[in-house]
Amino acid sequence: MDYTLLDELVAIQKKSEAPKTKRAQYATEMAKLLASEGLSEHAVQYLKAGAAFSAALPFVEYIKPLSPEERSKQITTLFTSTFFRGSDKPNAFRYAISLLGYSVTWFLDDITLFVETIKIIPPLAYNKEKHLLKDAPKTVERFFLKYLKVDTVLPPLDSIGLKDIFVKEFRHVMIESVNLVPSPSLVKDHVLAWLSQKAGTETPITDKKQSIDTQGKSDTVIPEEGDKSDQKLIEPLAPAPMEYTKYGIRELDQIAIDAESFAGRLRASIKFFADEHKETVRRQETIDALERELSSGKKKLDEAVATIARLEKDNAVALKTISELRVQLMDSKRDNTEQAHQLYSLQQEVEKLNSVISVFNADKQNSQSEQLNAIASKLKAEYVDFKEAEQDSMTLDLGENFRCQLQSVFRILAKAGIDVEKR
Secondary structure, X not given: OOOHHHHHHHOOOOHXXXXXHHHHHHHHHHHHHHHHHOOOHHHHHHHXXXXXXXXXXXXXXXXXXXXXXHHHHHHHHHHOOHHHHOOOHHHHHHHHHHHHHHHOOOOXXXXXXXXXXXXXXXXXXXXXXXXXXXXXXXXXXXXOHHHOOOOOOOOOHHHOOOOXXXXXXXXXXXXXXXXXXXXXXXXXXXXXXXXXXXXXXXXXXXXXXXXXXXXXXXXXXXXXXXXXXXXXXXOOOOOOOOOOOOOOHHHHHHHHHHHHHHHHHHHHXXXXXXXXXXXXXXXXXXXXXXXXXXXXXXXXHHHHHHHHHHHXXXXXXXXXXXXXXXXXXXXXXXXXXXXXXXXXXXXXXXXXXHHHHHHHHHHHHHHHHHHHHHHHHHHHHHHHHHHHHOOOOOOHHHXXXXXXXXXXXXXXXXXXXXXXXXX
16 A cells, blocks of 8 residues: 555644644545555554544544454454554553543444453553643543533443453543543533442432332332322332331432432433334344345346356457467468568579679670770771871872771771661
8 A cells, every 4th residue: 555645644743733634634544544454553553643633533433344353353453552552651542532432422332442441541641750641631521521412321330341440540540530621511520420430329310309218128219299190109028127227317318319320320221222222223224225235236246247148258259269360370470481481582582693793794894895995906097097197188099098998997897796887
C-alpha cells in the first residue's frame, strides 16, 4: 500500500483543528490500511500518529463488523502493541478513553472492549510522579461524557467478571477525573452515580415517598398514596419472628433507596431487553434483506456462469482460429525464407554479371582506344601530307592529290570497320 498520503496527514500540526476534509481523508486511508494489513506495525503507528484526528473511531469501525472472537483478538493485539506500551501516556490515555466511550455506545452486545479498556485505563492515567495526567479531566469530558446521554445504560461494574482491584482502580481514576470536569451536567451526575454504585445497588434516587416495613428477612413495600392500583401489601415470604426488629430513620431511608435502586435496575433491564428485542427485529430485517440480496446475487451468479460458458466457447473458437493462423504464419515465414535465399542467389548472380560487364566494358574501352590509335597511326601519313599542302595554292595536280588522299582515308576507315558508304 502507498503510505504517501497518510504520511502527509499525520505530519499536520494541530490535527484536532484540521479541516474536515483532512479528517475524512485520514479515516478513508486508515480504513484501506486496516482492511489491507489488519493491525500491522504500520497500521498501529498510523493509528497512534493520527489519534488527534478522530481518536479511536477508525479502530472501532474496523472491529465492529468482525465476529466476537476475531474482535477480541484485534483488541488484544491493539492493547499489547507499542501504542499502549510506550512512553506517550497522554496519547494512549486519550485513545483508551475514546475506546471506553465507543464500548458503551457501539458494543452493547459484546462487553469485551469495555472490560479490556477498564483494565488498561488506570496505568495510563498517571505520570511518572504518580499524579493524574494534566489533561485527564478534559480528555474524559471530550472523549467519554460527550458520547453519553442521561439514559445511556452503563454496564454494572461489579457484574462484568473483573477482579475487584481492576474495578477499584478504574473507579478511582474516573471519579477523580470526572469530578475535575468544570462544567456541571446531568450526564456527569449520571456517570458519577454509576461509578459510585456497589454490587447490588444502582444509581441513587433521592425521591423517598416510599417507606419500608421489614419483617424477618422479607421486605414489604407500601406504594405511594396516589397510586390506587397497587395498594395491596406484598405478603412476607417467611413467618414473622417473635419480636419485630426496629429500624431507625436512616436505615429505613437506606432501605428505600435500595428499593428504588432495584426498581431502577429493573427499569434498566426492561429497557435493555426491549432494546435487545428491537435489535433482534432489526437483525431479522437485515437477515431478510441479506437473503433477498443473496437470491439476487445467486441469479446474477447464474447469469455470470452462463456468460462465462459462452465466453469460454468463443474463446475456444478464437484459440482454434489463432492456431490455424499460426500454421499459416509459419508457412509464410518458410516461404519468405526460401524467397529470401532465392533473392540472395539472384543478387549474387547480378553481382557476378556486373563484374563481367565491368570487365567487358573495360576491355571494350581498351579495344576502342587501340582501334582509334591504329586508325590514327594509319592516317598519320595522310595527315602529314595534308598539312604540308595546306598552305599551297590550289592547282589541278593538288586537287587530284587531295582526292587521292581522301580515297585513301576512306579506305583506311573502311578497313577499321567504319564503312561510311554502307552506313
